[in-house]
Amino acid sequence: MARYFPSAVALVLVGATGLTGWPSSVQAQGSLFTAAPVEQSRFILVGAPIGKGERSQLNIYEQRSSKRACFAVDGSLPAVVDPLLARFDFTGICNRYIDGNGYSLRIGGDDLGTHYRLSVVRTDGDMHLLANPTRDTSSPALIVARAGGAGVSSSDFLKLNFEPGWQLMRRQYGQRTLGHLYVFSETWPGSSDEDVTAEGVVEEETFEEVVVEEVAEEETVEDITPDASTVESAD
Numbered sequence: 472m473a474r475y476f477p478s479a480v481a482l483v484l485v486g487a488t489g490l491t492g493w494p495s496s497v498q499a500q501g502s503l504f505t506a507a508p509v510e511q512s513r514f515i516l517v518g519a520p521i522g523k524g525e526r527s528q529l530n531i532y533e534q535r536s537s538k539r540a541c542f543a544v545d546g547s548l549p550a551v552v553d554p555l556l557a558r559f560d561f562t563g564i565c566n567r568y569i570d571g572n573g574y575s576l577r578i579g580g581d582d583l584g585t586h587y588r589l590s591v592v593r594t595d596g597d598m599h600l601l602a603n604p605t606r607d608t609s610s611p612a613l614i615v616a617r618a619g620g621a622g623v624s625s626s627d628f629l630k631l632n633f634e635p636g637w638q639l640m641r642r643q644y645g646q647r648t649l650g651h652l653y654v655f656s657e658t659w660p661g662s663s664d665e666d667v668t669a670e671g672v673v674e675e676e677t678f679e680e681v682v683v684e685e686v687a688e689e690e691t692v693e694d695i696t697p698d699a700s701t702v703e704s705a706d
Contacts, residue, residue, distance in 0.1 A: 502582030506640035506655055507648050514639050514652075515542055516616055516631040517552050518591045518598045519569075524625030527591040529600060531574055531639070531652060532556060533566035541565035548619030549598070550630040568652055576602050576615075577640065577653035589615070589654060591631075596621050600631050602654070615654055 519530040532554065534541045541561060543553040556565040568574050575584030587602040598618040604610040616631040636658070642651040 502577075502580060503644065504582055504649075505643045506577055506653050507643040509639050509641050509652075511638060515544070515552065516600065516633070517542075517554070518593075518600070518618060518629040518631050519554070520626050520628065524627075527593060527598065527629075528569070529574070529589050529591050529631070530554070530628075531568040533568070534564075535566055536564050538564050544630055549622055549627075550618075551622060552628040552630050554628055566650075573650070574652040574654060577655045578659055579657055582653075586610075587613075593621070593625075598622075598629050598631065600654075611660075613660060 513534045515532050517530040517532060518527045520527050532542050532552075539555075539559065539561075541554075541556040541564065543555055545551045545553070556567060561567070571584065571588070574589065575582070576587040576589060577583060583602075586604065586606050588605050590601050590603055592599050592601055597620060599614050600616040602613040602615050604612065614634055615637055616633045618629040618631055622629050636656050638655055640653040640655040642649040642653060
């Protein structure tokens with residue numbers, strides 16, 4: 472079950488004022504896509520420093536083969552990650568997802584990439600992965616994952632551990648599995664296990680967009696380089 476972000480850093484969550492209940496306008500965002508399981512042990516969520524470390528962003532690394540290690544982890548709570556894939560041509564060995572082109576939020580049947588933004592926030596004693604509402608400011612922000620402690624240095628890459636109920640899934644269109652990853656929870660926080668998705672409601676997704684995404688991801692797989700600035704994902 473996801474938890475609400477503590478009031479100590481409430482300034483980060485401007486507009487996320489709702490504490491109970493979920494607006495039907497958010498719950499009813501159906502999707503043309505479904506979600507397919509992935510092998511969780513092949514992936515790691517990382518709070519990666521930006522620039523000199525004043526800010527961080529979410530990176531997701533995937534170990535595609537055993538030919539060479541894509542990352543190394545040292546310690547726990549917090550665990551420091553060494554992004555080994557940045558030092559070699561990891562084509563066919565690793566995938567790296569570094570922004571919203573490569574991952575998005577999904578809850579049950581609701582594809583929420585245009586309604587929630589995933590961001591990493593440092594606090595005095597921890598690092599959190601938040602899902603922040605981008606449209607309906609009455610919706611609460613969620614803590615999706617946390618490092619479990621602060622790094623020794625602002626330049627540390629820290630492992631982010633999912634809160635209970637969260638996992639990774641892969642986007643699927645019909646029988647075709649795509650490269651895009653979902654940060655996924657089966658149910659909304661505080662809801663029952665019943666399906667809260669309204670069938671047949673689709674927003675801002677068309678068949679033309681699906682086709683473009685499939686082609687783009689196939690091209691990405693053919694040309695993955697360590698210096699790519701967007702998504703580097705599997706087929």
